[in-house]
Amino acid sequence: MTTEPVYDELPRHGVAPLWRxxxxxxxxxxxxxxxxxxxxxxxxxxxxxxxxxxLSLDEAERRVLMLVNPALTEPPATVNxxxxxxxxxxxGETAQAHRHTSNAFRFIIEGSGAWxxxxxxxxxxxxxxxxxxxxxxxxxxxxxxxxxxxxLDALDYPLVNALxxxxxxxxxxxxxxxTRPDDAGSRQFLHGRLNxxxxxxxxxxxxxxxxxxxxxxRAFDAIADSAEGSDVDGIVLEYTNPWTGGPVMPTxxxxxxxxRPGFEGAGRRHTASTIFHVVRGEGATIVDGTxxxxxxxxxxxxxxxxxxxxxxxxxxxxxxxFSYSDQPVMNALGLYRCEPADPAA
Ligand code: 1HN
Numbered sequence: 393m394t395t396e397p398v399y400d401e402l403p404r405h406g407v408a409p410l411w412r413x414x415x416x417x418x419x420x421x422x423x424x425x426x427x428x429x430x431x432x433x434x435x436x437x438x439x440x441x442x443x444x445x446x447l448s449l450d451e452a453e454r455r456v457l458m459l460v461n462p463a464l465t466e467p468p469a470t471v472n473x474x475x476x477x478x479x480x481x482x483x484g485e486t487a488q489a490h491r492h493t494s495n496a497f498r499f500i501i502e503g504s505g506a507w508x509x510x511x512x513x514x515x516x517x518x519x520x521x522x523x524x525x526x527x528x529x530x531x532x533x534x535x536x537x538x539x540x541x542x543x544l545d546a547l548d549y550p551l552v553n554a555l556x557x558x559x560x561x562x563x564x565x566x567x568x569x570x571t572r573p574d575d576a577g578s579r580q581f582l583h584g585r586l587n588x589x590x591x592x593x594x595x596x597x598x599x600x601x602x603x604x605x606x607x608x609x610r611a612f613d614a615i616a617d618s619a620e621g622s623d624v625d626g627i628v629l630e631y632t633n634p635w636t637g638g639p640v641m642p643t644x645x646x647x648x649x650x651x652r653p654g655f656e657g658a659g660r661r662h663t664a665s666t667i668f669h670v671v672r673g674e675g676a677t678i679v680d681g682t683x684x685x686x687x688x689x690x691x692x693x694x695x696x697x698x699x700x701x702x703x704x705x706x707x708x709x710x711x712x713x714f715s716y717s718d719q720p721v722m723n724a725l726g727l728y729r730c731e732p733a734d735p736a737a
Contacts, residue, residue, distance in 0.1 A: 422663060424695035426471045428501025428679035431478075431691035433670075437542070440480040444540055448563045453488050455480050456545060462694055469550035471693050473478035473718040474644070478543040478691075481506060481535045489563030494549040494598070495641040496525040499669055499714055500605075501544060501689055503658035505537020510601055512571030515578070517543065520671060522631060522714075526597035526641055528559075529553075532567045544669050544691065546716055548643040577601030581634050596642040598633035603640075612650055612712075623658040624701070626651040639720045651675065651704040651711040659701035662730035664719035666694045673711025675704045681737040700735035 395577070402408060410417075421614040435556075436457060449470035460468040461715055470476040479498070481487060483505070498508065500517045507516045513528045524530040535541050552558045573579075581586050581600045589598070611629055621627040631640050638643040645664075648671070651657070668689045676685045678691065679700040684692050694700050696718075704711040722728035 422697040424472060424665065424697060425463050426461045426469075426693060426695035428677075428682045428684055428694060428698060428700075429461055429694070430684045430686055430692040431459045431476075433687070433691075436478055437689075440478055440542060441540065444480045444482050447485055449485050449486075451475065453490070454545075456600075457604070459691055459693075462626060462692055464550075467550065467553065471550075471621045471695055472669055473551035473554075473665055473721065474716065475547045475549055476667050476669075476691055476693075477547075478542060480540050480542045482531055482540055483535055483538050485535050487531075487533040487567045488566055489530050489553055489559060491528050491563070492528045492560045493527045493558055493590070494547045494623045495527045495550045495643050496531075496545065496547045497641070497716075498523045498525070498647065499544040499546070501542045503535075503537055503539055503541030504537040506533060506541040507574075508533050509568055509570060510577075513576050513601060514574045514604055515714060516575060517541065517572060517602075518605060520608065521601040522640075522646060524598060524601055525642060526595070530563055530568045532563070534567065537716050545646065546667070548718070551718065551721065552641060556687065575602060578604065582607070584632075584634055584721055587634050592637040598631075598635070600634065600640070603631050603646075605720040610647055615676060616650055621650075621686040623647050624660050625657065626655055626702070641720075641722070643721050644716050644717045646714070646716045648712065649712050651713070652700055652705045653709060655704040655711070657700065657702040659699050659732065659734045660730060660734040661697050661699040662719070662722075663696050663727055664717040664722050665696040666715055668692050668694065668713050668715045671712040671714050673704060673709055674706055676726075677702050678735040678737055680726070680735055683737060699735040701735055 456479045459470050460477040495507050500519050500521045507514045515523050616627045631646040670686050674687045680698045
């Protein structure tokens with residue numbers, strides 16, 4: 393490369409020679425900075441319980457261990473656009489009401505007796521439930537059970553901050569008042585094909601505040617026995633917004649899939665970045681030649697455009713994976729691409 397002194401003058405004037413950047417700015421295909429990674433539940437849970445004993449919710453607004461991709465530490469993120477964390481709350485505790493423009497949800501792992509209040513509605517939690525806290529909704533947590541409650545938190549803040557659209561506000565009291573019937577959103581829309589006709593869609597988010605595990609199981613029972621499913625994903629179901637039939641929030645698609653015993657999925661890649669959480673079962677996902685072995689309650693990251701395929705390593709039990717991705721963003725921007733791809737290894 394030439395070292396003409398004129399190059400040294402360019403930064404001072406706020407200019408740069410495109411010909412020296414071209415290959416990095418316009419790669420032939422995406423090269424995610426994120427790496428494939430698994431966060432093992434058996435490593436995470438003792439740390440969570442440790443901090444539940446040593447850190448109060450007056451010291452920390454939320455008691456959360458962030459699942460930080462080793463290649464995305466500053467700012468911390470799990471995949472390029474999305475975040476995952478593990479939160480623990482103890483019996484008798486409350487967590488301060490606040491709101492942010494980032495869309496968020498929780499997927500419940502362990503415990504019972506807690507609820508999140510979302511814009512005046514108490515939303516109760518049981519293992520396997522998906523609870524939405526859409527952007528700018530007030531939310532606070534209360535735990536009235538008798539054992540620690542642990543859940544997976546998901547947010548799109550890496551995307552929202554990249555877009556420089558992040559706002560945050562604390563509620564003036566610790567908890568917001570309850571103004572709606574408990575679990576109103578999930579009860580009113582429980583039937584999915586018979587929705588309240590006196591309401592009209594408000595905003596881009598699903599009005600369902602809680603997708604219960606009981607409902608998910610019913611759907612699997614009704615569907616799985618009569619359907620072949622996908623060669624890539626097995627019996628894969630999307631949580632939908634009943635107003636639109638589309639994803640639950642404008643930036644995040646949530647899915648749950650059942651891999652039958654011995655399932656060996658076909659490989660593929662897509663531009664969407666994905667985070668998986670193991671509801672039950674044991675298996676492995678091969679991602680660009682790296683084998684991620686997983687077991688119940690583990691969480692793992694699959695970067696965008698990485699080739700991957702799922703294996704259920706049990707010959708007797710189903711494996712069930714919950715996942716979320718930024719596919720709605722890719723679709724909305726015309727950037728979604730998906731193709732068969734062999735992750736090798
Ligand atoms: C948040 O608001 C919660 O409300 C959990 O429980 C995790 C991580 C980053 C930013 C906001 C919650 C979060 C968060």
